[in-house]
Amino acid sequence: MELVKIYECLCDLTRLRLLHVLVQGPLCVCHFQEVLGEPQVKISKHLAYLRDRGLVESERQGNWVIYALPAKPTRELTSNLACLQDCARENAVFKRDLARLKKIEPACAWVRAGEPQKAPGQCRCGPGAAT
Amino acid sequence: MELVKIYECLCDLTRLRLLHVLVQGPLCVCHFQEVLGEPQVKISKHLAYLRDRGLVESERQGNWVIYALPAKPTRELTSNLACLQDCARENAVFKRDLARLKKIEPACAWVRAGEPQKAPGQCRCGPGAAT
DNA sequence: GTCTCATATTCCTATTGAGGAATATGAATC
């Protein structure tokens, strides 16, 4: 059942955080690392888990892979993401993620705007990139 | 995290069905068996799982054990149960459960009303009880 | 006490998934 698959995706904290951040807009893997403060393998695996189950979509842009919520989410997904937003509103972990996202925002504006990659070379995340 | 625990409870179809039915009101284990059409062990184990995590409460009344949603559910639980109701609305499995619940309703009215057990002896569920 | 009914628990097997270390892939630069 579709609905069970959604809940299987939601029952891990890392994935909850990924989805919660994704509601704000598309993001690439290295930015997720920055925002969540988790190692690359962990982020990448959980994103793959979500992609395999249709909760997110990915698109390669040069060296980066941009993840986004599906263009046409199901009613169930929409409903549950709204519920998640509601539940996360007053939670410290989720609030911290949003705060870190805001700090990074200038550096990753081109991703969030959906524009094609403009500035090849090093990714602007990593230590010191957004400080 | 509280929220993850809720989602862990929701990521199994049997538990989803139990909770969905419970929104209609308290029920005893044998009625769950009737409504879901699943074996006793399965029902009992999943109810225990939910109880251990605080999603349902139980109360013994003679031979029966009545399960109910918590008297004071958390904001997260309330929110997610509402979401579940919304998602389940047009789903065949959940609709069938509700239909079976209605057929049984006359037989288990005393449970749903929260009254103390009136009619000791055999439980009125089981084959032929509600037909 | 015994018997019966409703429910819970134990024991088992099989599957799933999390996490990390190491390695592989794919694209861009030189």
Next chain:
DNA sequence: GATTCATATTCCTCAATAGGAATATGAGAC
């Protein structure tokens, strides 16, 4: 071609859980 950067995958171990069969528990009837 080689190198570098971003990301994905493989291999491993450990823990959680689903499901069923069998058995245990707890309460009421007699």
